[in-house]
Amino acid sequence: MTKRILIFGSSRNDGNTSTIVNCLKQSLDFDLINLNGLNISHFDYKHQNRDDDFLPLMRKVIGYQQIIFATPVYWYTMSGILKVFFDRLTDCLTIEKDLGRKLRNKQMSVLSTSNDDSQNEEFFLPFILSAEYLGMDYIGNIHTWLENEKIPNVVKNRITYFAKLHSTN
Template sequence: MTSIILYSSSNKQGNTAQSVRALAQQLQADTLFLDDYDIGDYCYNHTNRGDDFRSLFRALLNYDHIVFASPVYWYAVTPRMKAFFDRITDFMDDETLRPELRKLRTKEFSILSNSINETAPACFTEMIQKTCEYLGMTCRESIHHQYPYEGDK
């Protein structure tokens, strides 16, 4: 089974990256830093179809297992990760793209999060879990790492 970890954070080498590296080694997974890509917000008129989202999404379809990794920012995923999830709607809006979207039905997903708390808040994991399950994906696991608050370093 092939795995990829799709992650986002305001600090490319921070706690989330540390958790991603450890899990990637364990799973022998590829990693992809979402913030390195140009992904616009969802737009009803699809004026942003020239950005990186569609090619990135198609690349993920080559994996059996997708891990979505993000720090917990105010009970939510990072803005870039949220934009990624919102943009999946591009494939729902266009009948010619829906067959590609349906490929998610054969995929597994996991959630990797981190914060100063022992567990991720339910609203954080539920957004990812409910979206992925709506798309027909199967949840493998949810992993949370607690890191101490280090202030404004």
């Protein structure tokens, strides 16, 4: 099994984030999970959703050493689909604490996609702080975009850097 998993959180399966992820795939080996195809409901304090797709997904995720999140920028932050996933990580600190413990010392990284270079570092703060809270090692992030439906060279260089970050860590 590859040691990394990419958790993909776009609202469209063949959009810009997907194009970037496919490019990354050419230089980095990873298994891919598309959150858009899963039944993961909003966090529920009563955990009545414990039988949806979240916990089986997490049982799979803890088998990997590196966890990469790929998300479009929607309203200055991560996609709603990915935010629901992060909210549900609370399940791993309450009803499935063993799963939460197993996230410790795993590596997290993030790839964001919008329409241009105008990204602020604060975008990555929720990921950095979540990694810290979960005892994970945050290894880095890149911001990406397309121009006329193509990946510009500056972004290709970032993708190369991002891929190397995972193979050297």
